[in-house]
Amino acid sequence: MDYLSKLENQSIYIMREAFNKFENLAMLWSIGKDSTVLLWLARKAFFGHVPFPLVHVDTTFKIPSMIEYRDRIVKEWNLQLVVGMNEAQLKSGVTFPAGRATRVECCGTLKKDALRQVLDKHHYTGVIVGVRRDEEPTRAKERYFSPRDKNMEWNVEDQPPELWDQFKTDFDKDTHIRIHPLLHWTELNIWEYIQREKMPIIPLYYANEKGERYRSLGCYPCTGSIKSKASNVAEIIAELRNTRVPERSGRAQDKESEDAFEKLRRDGYM
Numbered sequence: 001m002d003y004l005s006k007l008e009n010q011s012i013y014i015m016r017e018a019f020n021k022f023e024n025l026a027m028l029w030s031i032g033k034d035s036t037v038l039l040w041l042a043r044k045a046f047f048g049h050v051p052f053p054l055v056h057v058d059t060t061f062k063i064p065s066m067i068e069y070r071d072r073i074v075k076e077w078n079l080q081l082v083v084g085m086n087e088a089q090l091k092s093g094v095t096f097p098a099g100r101a102t103r104v105e106c107c108g109t110l111k112k113d114a115l116r117q118v119l120d121k122h123h124y125t126g127v128i129v130g131v132r133r134d135e136e137p138t139r140a141k142e143r144y145f146s147p148r149d150k151n152m153e154w155n156v157e158d159q160p161p162e163l164w165d166q167f168k169t170d171f172d173k174d175t176h177i178r179i180h181p182l183l184h185w186t187e188l189n190i191w192e193y194i195q196r197e198k199m200p201i202i203p204l205y206y207a208n209e210k211g212e213r214y215r216s217l218g219c220y221p222c223t224g225s226i227k228s229k230a231s232n233v234a235e236i237i238a239e240l241r242n243t244r245v246p247e248r249s250g251r252a253q254d255k256e257s258e259d260a261f262e263k264l265r266r267d268g269y270m
Helices: 003-021 033-045 064-076 087-092 103-122 137-141 187-197 233-240 260-266
Strands: 025-028 054-057 081-084 126-128 145-148 176-179
Touching (some): 003 176, 003 187, 025 103, 033 187, 054 103
Parallel strands (some): 025 054, 054 081
Antiparallel strands (some): 145 176
């Protein structure tokens, strides 16, 4: 078995274990490469059918083509989509684009709080998320089955051990569980898998006529493009094998303070 197949099998095992252990699951779908690979794996894990809803947290500041791609895939793959939005915060105008909040504060209200509203409304006990350890240092502290308290707060210092594929899935009633099937993947693995599977991926990842592309997708006021000539998946893979630039270097909110992202994630951010 090749390395990508081993990664795939491990992720499918994690998803099936989560579906077996938790009654009311949902999966976050940001429309980016990682969560779309996660969606592809879910379809494989459950024989073409995704047995839980996809949650997309819409800040209203996504690049329009991302929403177009989302709606097309939902229709083509017959997916159940739940869109979360912090409407009260958007109406208040206290956001970064309006100049009345920092980027980190904006992420907290428009993403974290919007997710909390969705969880409370639909009573999801577990959420499947496409985070990877190599993407950002705080995510390296995660577990495959990561408990949060009833307020979604993450106690980084009190996480269950996970040894030899032995996972703790028995938690107290009020525990909110994040499931991370892609934790052991790297950015390069993601693109190698996209290439192998011939997955449909949003074209924003490919270089445009200006010689720029997105390496990581988020809200357009906080996400910058990179200089690149990579116009297809093979060229992206070759580029990644020769770069030392961090994946999230274009994410402006990561740079506001040294521990800003960890604080967000402790409070329940994805």
